[in-house]
Amino acid sequence: MANSTYIKRVSINGWVMLILLTLLLLISLLTVFKAPTYHLWLLAIAASEFPLIFSGITGLLLIACIWLQKYQLICIIIGFLALGFFLSPVVRAYTVAAAVKTEFNSAFGQGSTIIKGDNSQPAFSFFKLFKHSSKSVAYKTLVYDDAEKLTLDYYPAQFGGKRPCIIVVHGGSWSSGDSRQLPELNSYLAAEGYHVASINYRLAPQYQAPLALDDVNQAFAYLRRNAGQLHIDINNFVLLGRSAGAQIALLSAYSQHQHGLKGVINFYGPADMVWGYSKPANKLVMDSRAVMERYLGGTYNAMPDKYFKSSPIEFVNQHTVPTLSIHGDNDVLVSPIHSQKLDVKLQQYGVKHFYLNLPWATHGFDYNINGPGGQLSTYVVERFINVVCRH
Template sequence: MLLSLLALFNAPTYHLWLAAVAITEFPLIFIGITFILILSVTITRRFKSIGTFLGIIALIIFSTPIARAYLIADNLEIEMDEAFKSSPVTSHNYKFNFWKLASREADLSSYQTLRYVKSQDADLTLDYYQSDSAGRRPCIIVIHGGSWSSGNSQQLPELNTRLAKLGYNVASVNYRKASKFKSPAPLEDVKNALSFLSKNADNLHIDTTSFILLGRSAGAQIALLEAYTLKNKGIKGVIDFYGPADMVWGYSVPANPRVMNSQRVMENYLGGTYKQVPESYKSSSPLNYVSKNSVPTLMIHGKNDVLVSYQHSIHLQKKLNDLGIPNYLLSLPWGTHGLDYTLNGPSGQLSTNAIEIFLKKLTTEQSAVRQQ
C-alpha cells in the first residue's frame, strides 16, 4: 500500500522516483502482485482483516492511473481541436486501450546512422528512421534528455518507430554534452543537424517545409529554444516532454536534492551559478523567446514530476496563451519524469495519441496551404 502511494504523491528519493515510473506505467504488474498477496492472506488467515483491507486500498490506488487515463482520453481530441482551432481528426480512434497495458512493444524499425558534423571538437551523428510512406514526408527531429550531460540518440526508440510507420521521417540527434561543452553548444548542433537534413532532403525524402522538433527533459529545453529562436520557416511546431522552460525560476526552486541536485546540473550546463552567469540562465530560458510569431506547441507533463517541476509547463502555457500562440498542455496527474518510458502505459498511450493528433493538425494544415 505504501508503494501504491507513489501513484498519488511525489517520490521523496531517487530510487523511489524510479519505482514511481514502474508503478504508474506498468500498473497491471502491481495490481497482480497485490491480488496475489490478498489471496495469500485469505488462505493463511494471518492478519486477514487488516491485510485484506490494506490490499483493497492498494488495488484501488494502483488502478487510478488507468481510470484517469480513460477520462482524459475521452476528451483529448475535443480539447485539442479547441486548442488549435482546427477541424476534428476523424481518421483514428484516439481512445485508451486497456489491453495494450499487457501487450509488448512492437519491433523496432531499422535506421541509418548519419554523420552530420565532423570537426576537431566533435564527430556527431543522428539516427534516421525513413518513413514507410512514399514521397517527400515531414521530418521530426528528436532531441534526447539526460540532464544535458548524458543520454544519446537511441533513447526510447519506440516512438521513433511508431512515427515512421505513420508516415513521418524521424531524425534522432546526438549533441555535445556538459560539462565538457556548455550552452549554446547543443543548440548549434541541432541547428547543424537541421541544415544537414535540409541539404540532403532529396536523398532522405524530406519535405523541408515541414520540420517538427520533439525533445525530452533537457532535450525539450533545447527543442523549445530552437523552435522559438531559429528563423527557419520550415519549423512548423514543437513537442515538449516535461522540459525546463524557465531556467531562472527553475534554478531558484530546485528539485529535492535526495532525487537530483538540479542546481548543479544547470551550473554544469550553463557555466556557473545564477549569480555568476545570470545572462546564461536568461538566454537559455525558452519562455523568454515566446513571441506572436512562435510556432504551435504541444506540452506533455506529469504533475508528480520530481526532476523538472510541472510549473515549468504552466509558466510556458501562460506565456503562449497571453500571446495567442496555439498550444495544448497534456496534464497527467499521476505522471512523473520519464512518463513515456513505455508507449503502452497510461501516460504512454495518451502522450502518443496527443502527438499523433498534433502532427496531423500541423501537416494537414501545411498540405492545405500548399494546395492553395
C-alpha cells in the same frame, strides 16, 4: 504436535503476507504522491506506467489471503488499498482521455484529432496495456557534423514520397543520454509515415550552452542538404525534446527561426531556467542547480544573462511556432510549473498550443509507450504532428 506446527506455519505466512502487502501499499502511494528520493522516482515510473504488473501481484496475494488464519482482515484491507492505488492511473487516464479530444479540437480546430479519416481510435485503451511495444523500424546512423563527429539515427518513414521529418533531442540533464533513448516512439512515428532523426549533441560539462543549440542547427542544415536522398519534405519539420532535450528543442524553435519548422513538442522540459534555478528540485532526487551550473557554466548570480538567454519562455512572441507540452503533476525532476508558465505565455501571445497534463505521471512517464501516460502522449503527439504538417 503436527497441528501445532501447522498453526505456527500459518502464523508465519500471515506475517510474511502482511509485510509483502504493506510494501506494495507503500509502492502504490507513488502513483499519488511525489517520490522523495531518486530510486523511488524510478520505482514511481514503474508503478504508474506498468499498473497491470503491480495490480496482478497484489491480486494474487489477495487471493492467497483466503487461506490465512491470522491477520487476514488487515491483509485484505491493505491489499485492496494497494490495488486501488495501483489502478488509479488507469482510472485517471480514462478521465483525461474523455476530455483530450474535445480540448485538442478546441485548440487546433474541429477535426484535428482525426488521422487519415479515422476518428475511431481512442486516446486510451485498457486492453492496450497488455500490448508489447510496436515493431521496431530499422534506422541508420548518419554523421551530420564531420568536424565534431556528431551522429543522428535516421528512422525512414514507412510510406513513399517526400514526408515530414521529426527531429528528436534526447534528455539526460544535458550531460548524459544519447540518440537511442526511448526509441519506441521513433519507430511508431516512422510506421505512421514520418521520418525521424534522433540526434546526438555535445554534452556538459565539457561542452556548455549554447553549443547544443548550434548542434541542432547543424542537424537542420544536414537534413536540408540531404533532403533529396532522404525523401524529406523540407517545408515540414517538427522538433521534439525530452527533459533537458526539450529545453534545447524549445529554445531552438523559439529563437532560431528555422525554415520549414512547423511546431515543437515539449516532454517535461525546463522552459524557465531562471525560475527553475530559484526553485530547485529535492536534492535527494537530483541536485538541479548543480546540473544547470554544469550546463551553463556557473551560478545564476554569476551569469544571470546566460540563464535568461537559455530560457525558452523568454523568446515567446506572436510568431512562435505551435507548441505541444506534456507534463506529469508528480514530476520531481522538472516541476510541471515550467509547462504551466509556458502555457500561460503562449496563450497571452495567441500562439496555437496544447498542454496535456497527466495528474498521476512523473518524469519519464513515456518509458512505456503503452502505459497510461505513454498512450495519451502518443495520441496527442501524432495528432499534433498531423495538424501542423498538413497545411
